[in-house]
Amino acid sequence: KGRMLYKTVHAENRLKDPIFQGETGRWADLQAELASRMAAGIGLAVASAHQSLEELHLLQVVAGEGAVSGGLAGSDIGTGDELLLNTDRTPNRQGLALLGLVEQTGAALAAAIQSAQGTVLVHGGNPALDPAVAGALKAHGKVIYIGTHNNETAQVSDLVLPGAMWAEKAGLFANKDGRLQGFAQSVARPGSAREDWRILADLAAQRNDAAPGSLKAVREALAAVLDLGETDLNKLPARGLAPAGVTSGGDD
DSSP states (O other), X not given: OXXXXXXXXXXXXXXXXXXXXXXXXXXXXGHHHHHHHHHHOEXXXXXXXXXXXXXXXXXXXXXXXXXXXXXXXXXXXXXXXXXXXXXXXXXXXXXXXXXXXXXXXXXXXXXXXXXXXXXXXXXXXXXXXXXXXXXXXXXXOOEEEEESBOOHHHHTOSEEEEOOOGGGSOEEEEOTTSOEEEEOOOSOOOTTOOXXXXXXXXXHHHTTOOOOSSHHHHHHHHHHHTTOTTOOTTSOOTTOBOOTTOOOSSOO
C-alpha cells in the first residue's frame, strides 16, 4: 500500500497556506499571534509517530515546561504480514520511545487537553479522529495544529500551520528495530507550506529560546539528547545506525 501514498501527497485537502480562525492567511500576518501564544506558554504539546526524530525533539523544546504527549495510541495500526507489510503504518513509533514520549488513549489525551493551561500545540497525525479528543480540542479554543491536510484535527484548531509531508523534507526516523535511518526530500512543497523543523524553530525563537538555524544544528542537539557521543547524525552509515542497547541486523 505504500506505493499509493503519492495520492496522499497530492490530495485535494492538502494544506498550502496558514489558516487562522477559518480564514486563509499569510505567515507574515501571524507573527504577532504566534508571539502572543508562545509568551503565554504551551500547556500541552501532542506529538505523532508520523513526525521525524528532529521534529519530535524540537516539539519538546518548544513545549518548554509544558507537558508533551506521544499522541493517540493505536493510530494508523492496520493488518499486515510483518514481512512485506507491517501492521504499523507510521514511520517513527520507535522514535517516540527513544525520546521518552508515551502515546495515550483517546480518553486520557482528551483529559490532558481539557486540563491544559495555555495553547495546545498538535504536531502531525490526526488525533481528532477520536471523538473525545475532537471535542476536547474544540472546547479548548486555543489550538495550533501543524499538519499537512485539512482533516478533522485542522477543523477543530483555530490556528493551522501547513507543514511538509515525508517526500517534501529530509529527516531521521527509527525503524521498527530501533535503527536510525534517514530520508531525503524528493518533491517540492505546495503553496507556502514549510519544513516542520523550521516552523518549530520559529516558535522557539518567538519565546526567545536559542533556535537552531539549520537541520544540521538540530541533529547535533538531538545526538546529545540521545547520548550518542561523537556520532554525527548528518553522516549516518548507509544501513543506518543502531544506538547502544538496540540489536538489529547488519553492521553499523
